[in-house]
Amino acid sequence: MTKSRRPALRWGAVALGWIAPLLLLSGPAAAAPETAQRPAEPASVGLPAVGPAPVQERPTRLAGLLTDSADVLGDRTDETERALEDLRRETGLQLHVVFVRTFSGNSAQDWAEETAVRSDLGDRDALLAVATRDRSYAYNFSAGYELTDAQLAEVAQVAIEPPLFENDWAGAVLGAVNGYRAALNDRPIPEPVIRPGPPDERTAGEVVRRVAWVAVPLLLLAGAIGGRLWWRAARRRRDEQAAAERDRAQTEKLANRANVLLVELDNELRGSEQELTLAVGQYGPEPTAGFTEAVHSARQEVAEAFRLRASLDDESLDETAKRQRLQEIIDRCEEADRRLDAEAEAFDQLRQLESQVEQLVAECRDRHTASTQRLAPATESLTQLQSRYEAEMLAPVADNPATATERLDFVAERIAEADEAIQQDIRAQAVLAVRAGQEALGQVETLLDEVEQVGPDLATTSRAVDALLIELDDEIVQGREILARAARPAAEATAGSTAGSAAGGTTAGATTSGATTSGATTSGATTAGATTAARTSDAIEAAALTAAVEQAERVVAEVRAELARPVTDPPAALRRLEEADDALDDALAASLETEKRVAHARSLLDSALAVAGSELRSANEYVAARPSAVRTNARTSLAEASRQHEWAQRNAADDPVAALAAAHEARRLANTSKLRARADVNAWRSRAGYGHGFTDSDRHEEGFWSGLFSSLLGDSGYHDRRSSWGGGYHSGWGGGFGGSSSRSRRTGGGGSSRRSGGGSSRRSGGGGGGRRSGGSGRRSGGGRRGGGRRF
Numbered sequence: 001m002t003k004s005r006r007p008a009l010r011w012g013a014v015a016l017g018w019i020a021p022l023l024l025l026s027g028p029a030a031a032a033p034e035t036a037q038r039p040a041e042p043a044s045v046g047l048p049a050v051g052p053a054p055v056q057e058r059p060t061r062l063a064g065l066l067t068d069s070a071d072v073l074g075d076r077t078d079e080t081e082r083a084l085e086d087l088r089r090e091t092g093l094q095l096h097v098v099f100v101r102t103f104s105g106n107s108a109q110d111w112a113e114e115t116a117v118r119s120d121l122g123d124r125d126a127l128l129a130v131a132t133r134d135r136s137y138a139y140n141f142s143a144g145y146e147l148t149d150a151q152l153a154e155v156a157q158v159a160i161e162p163p164l165f166e167n168d169w170a171g172a173v174l175g176a177v178n179g180y181r182a183a184l185n186d187r188p189i190p191e192p193v194i195r196p197g198p199p200d201e202r203t204a205g206e207v208v209r210r211v212a213w214v215a216v217p218l219l220l221l222a223g224a225i226g227g228r229l230w231w232r233a234a235r236r237r238r239d240e241q242a243a244a245e246r247d248r249a250q251t252e253k254l255a256n257r258a259n260v261l262l263v264e265l266d267n268e269l270r271g272s273e274q275e276l277t278l279a280v281g282q283y284g285p286e287p288t289a290g291f292t293e294a295v296h297s298a299r300q301e302v303a304e305a306f307r308l309r310a311s312l313d314d315e316s317l318d319e320t321a322k323r324q325r326l327q328e329i330i331d332r333c334e335e336a337d338r339r340l341d342a343e344a345e346a347f348d349q350l351r352q353l354e355s356q357v358e359q360l361v362a363e364c365r366d367r368h369t370a371s372t373q374r375l376a377p378a379t380e381s382l383t384q385l386q387s388r389y390e391a392e393m394l395a396p397v398a399d400n401p402a403t404a405t406e407r408l409d410f411v412a413e414r415i416a417e418a419d420e421a422i423q424q425d426i427r428a429q430a431v432l433a434v435r436a437g438q439e440a441l442g443q444v445e446t447l448l449d450e451v452e453q454v455g456p457d458l459a460t461t462s463r464a465v466d467a468l469l470i471e472l473d474d475e476i477v478q479g480r481e482i483l484a485r486a487a488r489p490a491a492e493a494t495a496g497s498t499a500g501s502a503a504g505g506t507t508a509g510a511t512t513s514g515a516t517t518s519g520a521t522t523s524g525a526t527t528a529g530a531t532t533a534a535r536t537s538d539a540i541e542a543a544a545l546t547a548a549v550e551q552a553e554r555v556v557a558e559v560r561a562e563l564a565r566p567v568t569d570p571p572a573a574l575r576r577l578e579e580a581d582d583a584l585d586d587a588l589a590a591s592l593e594t595e596k597r598v599a600h601a602r603s604l605l606d607s608a609l610a611v612a613g614s615e616l617r618s619a620n621e622y623v624a625a626r627p628s629a630v631r632t633n634a635r636t637s638l639a640e641a642s643r644q645h646e647w648a649q650r651n652a653a654d655d656p657v658a659a660l661a662a663a664h665e666a667r668r669l670a671n672t673s674k675l676r677a678r679a680d681v682n683a684w685r686s687r688a689g690y691g692h693g694f695t696d697s698d699r700h701e702e703g704f705w706s707g708l709f710s711s712l713l714g715d716s717g718y719h720d721r722r723s724s725w726g727g728g729y730h731s732g733w734g735g736g737f738g739g740s741s742s743r744s745r746r747t748g749g750g751g752s753s754r755r756s757g758g759g760s761s762r763r764s765g766g767g768g769g770g771r772r773s774g775g776s777g778r779r780s781g782g783g784r785r786g787g788g789r790r791f
Helices: 006-025 074-091 108-118 149-165 169-184 204-283 289-311 319-354 357-388 391-398 400-423 427-510 514-563 570-589 594-624 632-650 656-688 697-712
Strands: 066-068 094-100 125-131 136-142 747-749 752-754 784-790
Touching: 066 074, 074 094, 074 169, 094 169, 108 125, 108 136, 108 784, 125 169, 136 149, 149 169, 149 784, 204 289, 204 319, 289 319, 357 391, 357 400, 357 427, 391 427, 391 570, 391 594, 391 656, 400 427, 427 514, 427 570, 427 594, 514 570, 570 594, 570 656, 594 632, 594 656, 632 656
Parallel strands: 066 094, 094 125
Antiparallel strands: 125 136, 136 784, 747 752
């Protein structure tokens, strides 16, 4: 016997061990007949059937007046049916009789009530239900039927129960018919003629069927368990084999992919090396430095990939290790291929521009002319501003005209160089020259934009200063009024305290009770302590407000004096006024109502947002014109300033107080960013030896080439180079300001109206009449009544 079958047989034996006792319990002992006579038990209590109940023995809709599912009437069926028909014809009462073997675990009254509901029994319908093996019965009448509960109980006791005790099933029906007829005619209930019969017991065939009902499913279950265990073992082996096959297939797939990439990349690398030689001869070694580095790096990646491929021949490697190495080969090849593609795409763009170089030169010349025409007015505007404002404030743009002049000279040289290259049909050199001119023109335009924007920005700042001066004047007056109002109650309290002390002394002298004097002294001490604490808090707030008001008065006076001078510094004045205003706002916050603080913030918010926006624009333009020189700290402050400004704009309507604070913070951060950027530019000039623009031609050319290729030859997506030549390079603009530029029921029946559930017109009872019960969608004490019991 193989090991794979042993678990299945072992579990099969365990299952049979459970089955054997169940078979014994379901044998003859379980099928013992019930006694014919049983002690009387409370009504509606029935014994559940031992075996599974047939479907028809559950509450169901009756098809006629007589239903004998238990098959106990035999040859007396016709006699019983005639009696029921006679009763209906003579009295109008439709008595429905149903015989079942068991009520399927339900109480007799519940079963009868449910059957009545399902059968739509009406006001002149009645039901007699008998469970022959449960030896329980119940009757059910409409609550509005003319027979009383006592009459129904008498019929049950005299005419129905005696035949049932003697197993005379037809006699019970005849007794009920005669009894109800007599009761309806107000006659005594006649005693029935009883023909005793055998009890309804299980036959041998039923016992066999019951054993089969239990044994066959269990045997099938045991077989299913054993088969399931065997199937699971077999499936586990198949799964393991399938997993191994999948691993081998995955390894083979990766190996094919790695081999294809190695061959393709090796071939492309050989072609790229040839293209590199041509590119160096066409564009020079400096512009092609990036392409050279990419080719060298790709060659190293290919060499390492071939080494890994050779290591796969080691038989000690398992499938997992092989797949890991193959994946590493694929990753290396794809990365090398991506870098070569990026460089090739950049050179493809340059070559595409060669066919448009004449148009590019013409556009560059037009832009140069336009910028030259803007230079003189911008210089004049800056000169006028320098006569009105402090030099330190204009320092960020002071060198812009000179720098723009140098850049324009550089552009003119590049245009001339491009024209000469076109005449000599050296289109690659012409493209490089015109691209360098375009880059420099972009910087010139930014420098001139900065100068042209300074005047409007300073005008905006000056208006903000005037508005804030007016606002501070009002706040100072408001603060003085608050201090005056606070001083009057304090003086009155001091006077009252003095008078109270004098009166207290007199009273103490006149008091004869020592206890009374002591109590008054203690109470006075407590009051005095609370008053002192309140006065201390008020004094602290008053001192803070006084200091803020006095500071605001000094700042306002100093700023007005500074603005009266010929040369002013509005941004500095605005900063001082904002600091004073913030301090005064904090001091007034405890006294100002919420509505006043919001209105105050809203009145200043537009001006504060405009000033912050001007500062942000100025700082952005300064950084944009000097990308290689400005470092991280300045950019970080600028980014945070932008975030604060945007937040203030978004929340201006909902929270003007917080938005005003955010606008002030944005302006402060923008100014900080500009100061840091200027420091970075000065440090960069010191390191590069650059004092007055592009005076050194060698550094000029180095900055041009580095800036051009850092912006032009950025990273890119995958590009197929099989039909094009590869190459590329990149560097930073190392010699100037350049850099990358990318980025009730009512149911009725039986001729009457009857409700079920709430408002039902049926009810049921027990024990000879009167016991009410509910359930299964019927209201307790509903509209039908009846009774019943064990027999």
